Amino acid sequence: MASKRFHILEIPSQDSSAALQQDVREGLFELPRSLPAKYFYDDQGSKLFDAICKTQDYYPTRTELSLLQKHVAEIIDAVKPNTCTELGAGTSAKTEIILAKLNSSLDAFTYLSIDVCEEVLIESAHRLLNKFANLRIESVIGEYIPAIQAAPKLASPALYAFIGSSIGNFTEQESIELLSEVANKMTAEDYFLIGMDRVKDKQILERAYDDSEGVTAKFNLNVLNVLNYKLGANFDLSKFLHQAIYNEKQQQIEMYLISQCDQEINFPMFDKTIKLEKGEKILTEISRKYTKSSIEYLLEKSGLKEAMHFEPSNEYFSLVLAKRQQ
């Protein structure tokens, strides 16, 4: 029965509403205004993100998917994993390519999925267990770093995965901390597969984050709805515009919400009102873009080294297979 092959571990004592309140105090009540990107992903936001991945303009998902399809055999051949541990598993749509390969070559293997969203993990676990008879799943619900620390260490050779270029939401310092956490769990036999979006033409990047169907704009604005229902704030979404700019110096996309008029927003929970001027911006996401040398630097600083590197001929995206430094 499927349930015998599925276990969930919840990390105790993480007060997510206290964390949101602190993030809003530090980010939104101070200048320049910003919000952490993780708050995009309520139910509606997760659906909008899936819709973004299907737009013509958002190239990363399909580029990484075809890279994985093309190189999965090589990756599995190099790693020979018994287990797969994934950060930010989400719906595991791309990871299925790896799991399918393992299911056909192993009698039993374990997939450890880590994500903040319990419903998504449960839903995809049922789908995967129905598809793959030899699969066992352990899910850890939580933020990346506490989840990695709390997660059981699965048998080596282990394949760790952090795909989708989700690493791009973190500053350089935060990325190094996160990758180092995984590197510390790895044995000399283990590998870490990391998906990273590459620096490219400014127009292509800005289109990808401001798609012509307007899905990314809705996704960005939806974070204000999240603040409205979680904090009782009164953002009027029609008074904000979505903007995505590629910052060439920082090599990152920056998404903003721009106030279309002078307005006041109330936060009854904090007994606080903020004044936004016409044209004032809230930074809602950074999405960093990488070069071969910035990838090498990031790995080096995190106790990792490159073993294999896959990219398409247009060099739009990198799938990097890394090992521990020694």
Ligand code: AVJ
């Ligand atoms: C899920 C963080 C990889 O940065 O490309 C997509 C999120 N934001 N469009 C990205 C996102 C706007 C996405 N990541």
